[in-house]
Amino acid sequence: MKKVLNKRILRDLKNNFARYAALFLLIVLGMYIVTSMVASSENVIRGTIEKNELNCVEDGEFSVFVPLTNEQLDSIRANDVDIEEIFNFDYSENGQVIRVMKVRDSINLIELNEGNLPHYDNELVLEQRYASENNIKIGDDIFISGKKFKVSGTGCVPDYDMPIRKISDTSVESSDFGIAFVTGTMYDTFITESNCKAQEYIYAYRLKGEFSADNLKKFIKDMEFDYHDVEDKYFQDYISNTLGKKDDLTNGIKELVDGSEKLSDGLSEITSHNDDIRKGADDIFEIFLLQANEAVSFMGINLTVDNYASELEKCVAVTQNSELSELKNTLDKLKEFSDKTEEYTDRVSEVYDGSDEIESGMKELQEKTEEISEKYFDGQIDNLMMFLKAEDNPRINAASNERMVNRNMGLLAGVVVMILFMYVISVFVVHQIQSESSVIGTLYALGVKKKDLIFHYLRLPTLIAFLGGITGGIIGFSKFAIDSQMSQVYSYYSVPEYENVYPVYLLVYCIVMPSVIAMIVNYIVINQKLSKTALSLIRNEQKESKISNVNLKKFSFIRSFQIRQILREIRIVFTIVFGMFIALLIFMIGI
Numbered sequence: 001m002k003k004v005l006n007k008r009i010l011r012d013l014k015n016n017f018a019r020y021a022a023l024f025l026l027i028v029l030g031m032y033i034v035t036s037m038v039a040s041s042e043n044v045i046r047g048t049i050e051k052n053e054l055n056c057v058e059d060g061e062f063s064v065f066v067p068l069t070n071e072q073l074d075s076i077r078a079n080d081v082d083i084e085e086i087f088n089f090d091y092s093e094n095g096q097v098i099r100v101m102k103v104r105d106s107i108n109l110i111e112l113n114e115g116n117l118p119h120y121d122n123e124l125v126l127e128q129r130y131a132s133e134n135n136i137k138i139g140d141d142i143f144i145s146g147k148k149f150k151v152s153g154t155g156c157v158p159d160y161d162m163p164i165r166k167i168s169d170t171s172v173e174s175s176d177f178g179i180a181f182v183t184g185t186m187y188d189t190f191i192t193e194s195n196c197k198a199q200e201y202i203y204a205y206r207l208k209g210e211f212s213a214d215n216l217k218k219f220i221k222d223m224e225f226d227y228h229d230v231e232d233k234y235f236q237d238y239i240s241n242t243l244g245k246k247d248d249l250t251n252g253i254k255e256l257v258d259g260s261e262k263l264s265d266g267l268s269e270i271t272s273h274n275d276d277i278r279k280g281a282d283d284i285f286e287i288f289l290l291q292a293n294e295a296v297s298f299m300g301i302n303l304t305v306d307n308y309a310s311e312l313e314k315c316v317a318v319t320q321n322s323e324l325s326e327l328k329n330t331l332d333k334l335k336e337f338s339d340k341t342e343e344y345t346d347r348v349s350e351v352y353d354g355s356d357e358i359e360s361g362m363k364e365l366q367e368k369t370e371e372i373s374e375k376y377f378d379g380q381i382d383n384l385m386m387f388l389k390a391e392d393n394p395r396i397n398a399a400s401n402e403r404m405v406n407r408n409m410g411l412l413a414g415v416v417v418m419i420l421f422m423y424v425i426s427v428f429v430v431h432q433i434q435s436e437s438s439v440i441g442t443l444y445a446l447g448v449k450k451k452d453l454i455f456h457y458l459r460l461p462t463l464i465a466f467l468g469g470i471t472g473g474i475i476g477f478s479k480f481a482i483d484s485q486m487s488q489v490y491s492y493y494s495v496p497e498y499e500n501v502y503p504v505y506l507l508v509y510c511i512v513m514p515s516v517i518a519m520i521v522n523y524i525v526i527n528q529k530l531s532k533t534a535l536s537l538i539r540n541e542q543k544e545s546k547i548s549n550v551n552l553k554k555f556s557f558i559r560s561f562q563i564r565q566i567l568r569e570i571r572i573v574f575t576i577v578f579g580m581f582i583a584l585l586i587f588m589i590g591i
Contacts, residue, residue: 013460019428020464027421027468028475031510034414035476038506040485041403041410047498048161048400055109057158057396058204060213060389061086062220067201068383072223080209081216082106086159089190089199091144097165098130098144099179102187107204108159110181111496114138115153121186123152129163129494130178144180145190156494159204162398163494167388172492201385213389221382253362253369260359267352274345281341285334292327305335399493411509418465418514420582422521424575425461429522433457433529457526458519465518466511473510477502 013020067087068076076083086108088101103117103125104110110117113128115138124144126136131154136142140151156163157179164170165177182190191199205216285305293303309328390396475481482500489495552560566573 016428020460023421023425024464024468027418027465027514028472030414030417030421031469031472031514032476032481034410034417035473035506035510036481036485037410038407038509039477039500039502040482040489041407042501042503042506043482043486043498044403044489044495045400045407046501048397048495051111051496051498052158052397055111055158056107056206058107058390059207060387061159061202061204061393062217062387063200063202063385064220064383065201065385066383068203068223076205076216076219079211079216079219080207081211082206082208084108084204086202086204087187087199088202090165095176096134097177099165099177100144100187100190101179101181102184103181104157107206108157110155110157112153112155113496114155115151118152118181118183118186121183121189122147122149123183124149124186125153125155125181126151127160127163127174127179127494128154128156129172129174133175134178142180147190149180149182156496158396159393160395160494161400162395164395167394174494213387217384217387220384220387223383250369253366257359257362257366260355260362264352264355264359267348267355270348271345271352274348278338278342278345281338285331285338288331288334292331399489399495403489414509415513415517416582418517419521420575420579422461422465422518424579425464425518426522426525427571427575429457429461430525430529430571433526453530454523454526457530458522461522462515462518465514469510469514473507476510 067085073083084105084107086101086104088099091098091100110125112125115125118124124142126142131137131151136151136154138151138153142149142151160179162172163174163177163179164172207213207216289303289305309332479500486498490497552563555563
């Protein structure tokens with residue numbers, strides 16, 4: 001019986017050769033696309049890991065307003081953190097931008113594609129995508145800021161895997177943006193001679209111990225920082241509009257406190273001489289009073305502070321002496337001066353006491369102002385301008401991250417497409433079973449078991465899927481197929497050349513997946529069709545369709561006929577619609 005069934009397989013293959021050949025080619029094409037895409041993605045993913053380790057890719061980077069001091073850098077390194085300056089500035093000309101940097105020493109090392117690192121100050125290494133887009137080769141001369149340089153090499157760096165100018169950029173424009181690496185001496189010359197104000201103070205770091213990126217960020221924020229040293233005018237405008245208001249208030253209060261202290265000190269100095277001033281005024285009056293006593297001694301009068309006025313008035317009335325009248329006036333003025341002096345010193349003492357209260361009040365105002373400013377001006381300004389971890393940096397591992405998506409989608413798409421192809425084959429098998437229904441019923445009657453027939457009808461689809469998967473995998477693993485996929489990576493990202501890898505899981509995928517899906521899909525369909533009794537198969541009885549029960553009287557004859565025909569062929573309609581959906585989905589993903 002098995003020989004008979006085997007002959008039927010060969011006859012079926014011969015009769016439907018064109019149909020099976022077309023499906024075989026579709027499986028080969030599908031597996032070729034999936035294999036080449038996944039294999040090339042593995043090249044990028046594994047190659048990126050290897051090259052990142054070799055070129056010491058950063059764990060992150062940060063920028064500051066003012067360069068860190070040697071003491072601050074040493075304090076960071078003391079926490080088991082490698083750190084390196086990657087300062088840069090942009091040179092623009094004719095719409096193109098070249099970012100100039102020093103050659104790196106320990107982090108984000110240059111991977112040369114051609115040539116050598118710059119040995120002299122008039123040499124540089126150019127980023128390979130920019131060089132390729134602008135047709136610049138080794139030995140060519142380019143000008144940057146009026147200086148002539150010879151291109152000694154081209155290459156890439158892991159922190160510009162996706163060579164975009166700004167972190168926020170979404171696409172690569174290598175024809176307009178590139179990177180140039182010069183010697184440290186030449187870079188310093190650029191900064192000194194050009195007085196470059198647009199220099200970015202960026203540091204790359206690598207964590208070697210338990211010190212985390214968050215700890216490093218906090219550590220940098222806590223470093224001493226004088227924002228007055230920042231040369232960026234926009235930053236200074238921001239400071240003047242925020243903390244500048246706080247400084248104005250604080251400085252104003254400080255001036256008031258200083259003024260009250262000076263006032264108190266001055267009044268204290270004056271008050272300390274009050275007794276001398278009063279004594280001097282009294283001494284002047286007493287001297288003049290003594291001279292007045294000498295002038296009227298001939299009259300036997302003794303003038304004192306209390307009686308000089310009345311006694312001199314009596315003398316003037318008796319003698320009518322004008323000199324005595326002038327003497328009295330002089331003594332009156334001196335007495336008034338002495339009294340006013342005493343009053344003045346008393347007032348000075350009172351003012352001095354008031355100045356102490358003013359000084360105390362100003363100091364209390366200063367303390368309250370500081371408390372309020374700390375409460376309402378809580379924005380702390382630190383030196384940290386930007387802190388970016390490597391996993392958040394779109395420039396790093398951009399090609400690898402994209403290829404991870406391609407790899408996963410490729411594996412999934414391969415399964416979906418294979419299910420579709422196997423479903424199409426199952427439709428052909430179902431029609432074959434229907435056409436051979438009486439033969440199958442007779443075989444059942446002769447004692448052939450259901451599992452033998454299922455195995456018979458499964459062999460051909462499984463074999464076609466198996467051979468198609470292996471053939472598509474072999475073509476997909478070929479150098480031509482992988483290189484064609486890799487060319488898309490090399491033409492967009494700035495990455496080194498990766499070695500081709502052949503992952504074992506993909507080999508197993510190509511061999512096992514198509515066959516397994518073929519068996520599962522066809523078994524589900526074939527088992528249902530072969531579950532009838534031998535008598536119903538011999539009579540070729542068809543399952544009563546519910547299509548005839550559908551009420552289509554409101555439609556015209558032609559329209560109702562079309563609807564019933566679609567319902568009768570719903571399996572084929574579903575296959576076509578689902579196939580178009582998959583095709584359009586892959587097309588849109590490709591775009």
